[in-house]
Amino acid sequence: MATLTPSRSLPTTKYLDQLEAYVRDRHPRSLAGIVEARLNDPARFEEIAETFMEWAVAVRGEAAIGEMVDSFVRFTTSVNMSQVRYERAGHYENKTFEDCLQSLYTEKDEMDDYLWGVYLTNFLWAHHTEIILFFTERYLKRLDDVQTLIEIAPGHGGWGAYALKHLPQTRLVGYDIAPSSIEIATQIMNAAGFANRARYELKDALNLEVVEANSADAVICNFLIEHLERPEKLMAVINHLLKPGQKAFLTGALTAAQIDHIYEFRYESELVKLAEDNGLRVLETFSGGPRRTLPNAKFLPRSMALIMQKRQNDIY
């Protein structure tokens, strides 16, 4: 069985070590994926994973590391089950947004479990570690003088907290449709020490026209677009919020089934086209998928990231 070799880049990887020991003991089937995630860039993996774990432990306590890993394993299992069913059916389950709202987003216990599971995928899935690295290196580092950052669908809030860690002058406003998201994201921000720079409101992403136009210096929106029936509206909302010339970061899932994935994107170009049709210029993209797939899979579940800039007129 593969082992994780610490690169000793951080003074401590205390919580990551506890997480790994728990996976090894209770969920050995999940170890291979974690080894892959670390191998992308061991030092950066440890930095990201330990940071996320420190925040999570500050919210839930050290004794809850096992429970968080259980949530991650349940979430990953559910994703894998959806993917196998998708392979067989050839299309996503025909869910509506209303179905997801009723059965998940507004169901506290289900949603809390889901959000802690998603939180850990951000660094425990190898292709998601790559996306966080892309977010940091190619997006956060090219932003300057960001006063207001808007996060659409923050979920657990980890992405926003990681952004604030890199942008010390920035204030964040986040909008999510799930009460659990508002609660957990607020707790994560408190744990990260950014409570006075972040606030969250319960709002539908597609009704953000009520927020002042051209008010954001930066917008981030991760893994929401595939949860919508009308994804083009989300691009229009991002355009509405951003100041001209400013940049947004968006991620979405392609041919990756999940209990609450509604819109089935098949090609990277579909997301690029949606951005371009809604006044956004695509500066850079990244698309990654898991290293291990089902035998004879028709679909490679990908996660794609786009760095976009609000155009000032039709062409630029």
Added chain:
Amino acid sequence: MTSQDTERLTNIFCTLFNKPDLKLRDDLTARDIPTWDSLNHVNLMMYVEEEFGVRFTTGEVSSMQNVGDLKRLIDAKTTATQAA
């Protein structure tokens, strides 16, 4: 579990993990089969669903620790189906 059912289950394991001589002990876990990762586990469970005409929940799939657990789960589900 009847010996016939054990054989059906063994066949699935042998085919999926490409181990023709596999002995399906109750204490067999992913530690014994390196390719038994989280994705192959779900694939395995889907084949079991089809073979035995049962349906597993996410919780059942994720918390299953070894072959003994799987056998007990199949038995419980097939007995429940027969009783209905």
